[in-house]
Amino acid sequence: MLEVSQRGRAMPVSPYRKLTPFADEAKQRGVHVYHLNIGQPDIETPPAMMAAVQQADIRVLEYSPSAGSVSYRQKLAAYYQRAGMNVVPDDILVTSGGSEAIFFAMMSCLNPGDEVIVPEPFYGAYTAFAIATTVNIVPVTSTMDEGFALPAISEFEKVITPRTKAILICNPNNPTGYVYSRTELEQMRDLCLRHNLYFLSDEAYREFCYDSEYFSAFQLEGAEEHVVLLDTVSKRYSACGARLGALVTKNKQLQATALKFAQMRVSAPGLSQLMGEAATELPDSYFEHTKAEYTARRDLMVSRLRAMPGVYCPVPGGAFYVVARLPVDDSEKFCQWLLEAFTYDNQTVMLSPGAGFYATPGLGNDEVRLAYVLNLDDLNVALTCLEKGLAAYPGRKHAPEETAVLQEAKA
Template sequence: MPEVSNRSQTVPLSPFRKLIPLADRARANGKHIYHLNIGQPDIKTPPAAVEKFRRLPWEILDYSPSNGIDSYREALRNYYARFDVDLGADEIMVTTGGSEAILFFMLACLDPGDEIIVPEPFYANYNGYAHIADVRVVPITCHIEDGFALPSADKFAGKITERTKAIVITNPNNPTGACYTRDELERMSEIVKDHDLFLCVDEVYREFSYDAPLQSILQLPGLEDHAIVIDSVSKRYSATGARVGALVCRNLSVRESVDRYAKLRLSPPGLGQRLSELMLEDDGPYLAGVKEDYGNRRDVVYRRLQGMPGVFATQPGGAFYLFARFPISDSEDFCRWLLEEFEYKGSTVMLSPGPGFYATPGLGNAECRIAYVLNVDDLESAMDCLEEALRIYPGRTEGSSVAVADLSRDLG
């Protein structure tokens, strides 16, 4: 029998989805699962946009241009202008979700064997796309004790080699919820200019910065040749199935390289772009309400974790994730146990184990990511489950202290 590729067998598994077979079995056995493992919001996609979308007249679902529908890219240009970012529509490349934008960035800007420096913990699928592109992820570790702040410039400089081509960050961060200050971004700006690197910033959670307005990397001067932004409508408008993202860049050479890949895959989703363009219309009240809702959800989860013995967490400043340390030694086993062996009032909770968000072996074994994407009542019930689970889990580490710190930082 012909053998499949080694690449397909060694690509890292998604930490958000690899436990799904266990969840499916638990659900089939009648157990209710609170899904806090993946960023799938329960908030409605903008109803007014959905209603307009249903009434769109079309007879043929044709290809769109490889870089996206002109009117949608123009609408995106106006969207970025809200953040005092002046772009031309041709500096926006529409992609099949933010995921394709990440892959296009790696394929267009790096050769096999090149390196990207990524602060860890990081969005776990960076590992997978780097594997596909034959790019090496060089981690630089951030620490929960200081709110996952970016390390010093010297530590970044110490990771740079002749194969380093880019620094990649997510702001606000997934999985930690950290928001990076302007000072931190300016520090990154100086590093990439000094070493002639790309700075790729994943800003898909841009609208969800709770304590201060987000600083976009596109707002900083002098990065025209260096800055690449990854964007998506998935989380902003609770439209994960639209599969519409964007790669935003002022560097013409990068855009031309990306366009070669974009033409090979023909076009991004046409229906998704039409919906996305409608979602951009008069979206201010919708986004304000969603941000307030997520802020309340954050407060519920953080408050409940404060009351759980042995748990250590920092209050996230953005996105809709919280990365916490638990009194356990094997988060993979804990998350498996929650689905296979634990039940509280007919329910359990599904989390994402920490190791999948690191590139450094051995890190994250006591940590899990919580996606606070459920309504506050469901979150309260989910935290009831989690609190009881931590109380009776056979693998609980003894002697853990009660240590939850509010290390939210001045984001001004």
């Protein structure tokens, strides 16, 4: 009998897509599903990006250089320079989405069996990348009660072994929305220098910081050989389908190594690089509008969640996600129940169960990640669906005051 690979059997299902079959079945029944499960913004992709492809005079759609087209890398370097980063075109390897940048980084920085330390909860796909590259994730847990702030550096020190080769962060964080401060980044830099580790910084949401100025790991002094910036246009410009990202490092040996992996897949999408060039020329006002919109969505989501009995969430400082603790027996069961058995005015909501964002067994079982990627009207309706669903869910955990009211009603 033919068998699939052990690697394939170990590969997890995406925590934000795993319930898609249940959402599809709900839609087939005529139920409207509001998607708060995945970071797919409904904000319009900048028309200038679309026009760059529509108006291109191309007779033959050729391969681009494996590192990316020279013109795009030049314009992308200028974008980073405007953001305060000392980046030149040769520091940039253009990738097929941020996902490929993460994959190339793991393949280039770590050997099979090596360890990468990641604060949890973390972007769910990191687990899949680690399995694909036969690397082990070592989690250091941040807690909701602390707002998902960076754990003490001593907690990182405790788990460093001879197999530890890198630290990986997402800043602003997916799924928590936490924004690491300059002080926290400097602490991680010092740790990487002490133990000779790579510092991998996934900065997909750089433009979306709502309460403070953003500071990039690439701006850290004295760590040029250690820092690897992982980036994408997907969220920044609401262009997820472009599949255009970048791996940025001043480490020449690492850059040359990553290029060999890039040559393996030949080139990043040529049409997307045209879109990327157009994106680098957008005015700053583009981000002023999108930040204002996401700030309003965040404030609505947090206020609505905190008004629901038994629900708690911190206020995220960036990105467009909230991790919330729910009064339910099991968040995955609850999320599936919302799609299988619940409707409110023939509508329901799709969420991402929290456990898929942790490596430590048992954590996240009463948490969900919600993406505030819908316009305010739709977001408000989706949160009403969630509120009604929580009230009706058979596995709801009642707070002591709710239990007392129920017992009095029964009496």
